[in-house]
Amino acid sequence: MTFGRYNGRGFILGRYMQGIVQADKLYCERDDRVLFEQLSFAVESGEILHIKGPNGAGKTTLLRRIVGLSWVVDGTITWGADFSADGQQPDGQRFWYLAHRPAVTLQLTPLENLAFSVALHNADVDESLLWQALDTVGLRGYEDVPSGSLSAGQQRRVALSKLYLDLPDVRLWVLDEPFTALDVSAVAQLEKRIEAFADTGGSVIMTSHHGLNHTAVRELQIGVRP
Numbered sequence: 001m002t003f004g005r006y007n008g009r010g011f012i013l014g015r016y017m018q019g020i021v022q023a024d025k026l027y028c029e030r031d032d033r034v035l036f037e038q039l040s041f042a043v044e045s046g047e048i049l050h051i052k053g054p055n056g057a058g059k060t061t062l063l064r065r066i067v068g069l070s071w072v073v074d075g076t077i078t079w080g081a082d083f084s085a086d087g088q089q090p091d092g093q094r095f096w097y098l099a100h101r102p103a104v105t106l107q108l109t110p111l112e113n114l115a116f117s118v119a120l121h122n123a124d125v126d127e128s129l130l131w132q133a134l135d136t137v138g139l140r141g142y143e144d145v146p147s148g149s150l151s152a153g154q155q156r157r158v159a160l161s162k163l164y165l166d167l168p169d170v171r172l173w174v175l176d177e178p179f180t181a182l183d184v185s186a187v188a189q190l191e192k193r194i195e196a197f198a199d200t201g202g203s204v205i206m207t208s209h210h211g212l213n214h215t216a217v218r219e220l221q222i223g224v225r226p
């Protein structure tokens with residue numbers, strides 16, 4: 001079922017169904033300002049949920065709630081059976097989360113950062129695949145330098161490199177402004193990568209001020225009166 005409705009704070013557009021993750025009646029207030037209320041949506045396998053809204057609308061807050069890093073959002077989030085046996089928050093091994101600021105340790109090299117991400121996922125990945133992922137995001141020759149000496153766009157690429165590892169357990173990407181600081185070709189490459197992931201049944205929940213044009217994309221607008 002497709003629906004679109006205005007909830008007093010934001011316009012919701014989407015399909016309301018049992019998905020891999022379903023959010024019901026989310027409510028968030030910060031400093032006496034209601035960011036969103038009665039916000040409900042679901043994400044299915046193969047879908048890209050593009051959360052849109054102006055600065056300060058609560059997009060990052062919403063993503064942090066989805067991945068279990070913030071509890072300032074009231075309401076219910078239920079996870080599908082593929083992610084969690086009891087519908088509760090799955091452990092972080094089941095998804096990749098890319099925060100608003102790239103979580104790159106500046107003292108570590110890109111290779112070490114990527115290996116650390118993989119270790120947190122308890123994944124067994126051959127080191128050659130880590131080199132390959134870094135090569136794919138354009139970091140060939142930079143694998144062994146401290147990440148703190150890289151540019152903002154290169155540090156973003158370090159954070160993005162994990163999206164090229166194809167870990168079988170990871171079927172959801174939660175991406176907060178992933179295009180920030182990327183040059184034109186890197187933006188195009190990431191767009192293709194996100195679409196390819198959705199085409200293989202992966203799901204993506206992302207925020208971006210950058211438009212995405214793919215049949216799998218659904219938009220969820222928050223914080224804007226129509």
Ligand SMILES: Nc1ncnc2c1ncn2[C@@H]1O[C@H](COP(=O)(O)OP(=O)(O)OP(=O)(O)O)[C@@H](O)[C@H]1O
Nearest residue numbers: 030031035053054055056057058059060061062100
């Ligand atoms: N720790 C905090 N304490 C109090 N208010 C906060 C905190 N973190 C965020 N906020 C407020 O919540 C609101 C939403 O912030 P959030 O970062 O979720 O917005 P956003 O939609 O992601 O914005 P942007 O597009 O600028 O990244 C902002 O007004 C912000 O000031």
